[in-house]
Amino acid sequence: MKRFGPRNSDSLDRVPVLQLLPNMVTLAGMCVGLTSIRFAMDERFGAAVVLILLAAVMDGLDGLIARRLQATSEIGAQLDSLSDFLCFGVAPAVLIYKFLLAPAGSLGWIFVLVFAAATCLRLARFNVMSGKAQDVDTANTHFLGVPAPAGAMLGLLPAFATLGGVVAFDQAPLVVAVWIGIVAVLMISKLRTLSPKAIRVPRRLIGPIMFATVIGIGLTFSRPWLLLLVLDLVYLGLVLRSLIEARGRLFG
Template identity: 65%
Template sequence: MKKFIRRDPQHRDQVPFLQLLPNLVTLSGMCLGLTSIRFSMDGRYDGAALLLLLAALMDGLDGLLARRLNATSNFGAELDSLSDFLCFGVAPGLLIYRFFLEPSNNFGWIFVLVFAAACCLRLARFNVMRDENAAETSHHFLGVPAPAAAMLGLLPLFVSLAGVVDLRPVPHLVAFWLGFVGVLMISRLRTFSPKAMRIPRALVGLMMFATVVAVGLMFTRIWLLLTALDLIYLAMLGHAALQARRPGDE
């Protein structure tokens, strides 16, 4: 026997705030990406990079909130992809162009376009795969995710701001690096997903100590910290590539 529930006409067209919260976080991240572009145009490169870092944190937060609050929707997924393209495809490319590639003129701009196009293709592929085989892709990503690719694309900026080496005299090298990161985004390389990460018990203490060191560097040498994190992630990508090339692996 079906049970009919009478809806209150006063609440029929109302949406609970908690259901809307993930989308508000996504829009906030998009605003950070747009402001990063403005900072790049004004020559405030360190502020632009920090805003992109905050946008990446927002990108992780909105998905977490949507799952925890049971507020996932196709609308939210599409909004997230549009925000990701702006924050992690367009804004990093413009930042790198302004800081490094303007002296190279059209040559550097070509690789900015390659990076942005790769991000767009990667997000489109992710949307399709999310619907077709979500269970299979929940434990790994195909290609480097857009937020991680943005941080990798900004590695030359992190290195320069950290005082390790100034790469502005070699804009062509930076342009090739940006194009290489774009290739990583649309590659078939299986990269790890945070959902599938497992930490051996013997390394728990080391991870906690490393977290304390990272927090300390965040407030003292943040560009050096971001450089180190990028290099660690590159090492993990290299390990994943070697695993994929083993005989018998698909």
């Protein structure tokens, strides 16, 4: 005969610690993003950028871990979205303002608010769409608009160029303001940007890609800002390609 009592009810209240791991990674990423804001306020801009990049890595890991452990949950999805807003909306905006836009004063701050608001809207739209069955196929191959982490990386392009000594964008705050405004528009647009899941590499390019990976590893330790700038420009090229294709579908 089965016994029903405190022992069974107690077991129902217990959750395997591995089930908590994805949310723990998400919270850790949020803390990293918040620490990036602190470093930006202390004018330690290089460290602040690195922390945002680390937050992006952790943002990818939490979803992967959740799927592997079959630990996905509604609260995890909402927590991830809130963390993304802080790490990829607020943190990059504060960093860009302190590093490059402060000379523009109130005008620079307006564009910072626009960028943060666009990130918030982008994430809200993603949350609404993720629950619709008809959007599953599109989500597997394309995003609507530039995703928040990618938008943060594009927004940081002037910081990469300045830290790498390529272009001194700290001397051109209005250019930076216009740039983050453009990125904000790309995030909230309905432009279909390619998802990494849809990328297919021709076999003849496997060798060159492996060789480029070795070069990239070398640049990581010698010219990391230059590497990040190049990666940003490559992604920007993909976005421009999507724009051209969208224009062709519209007017073709």
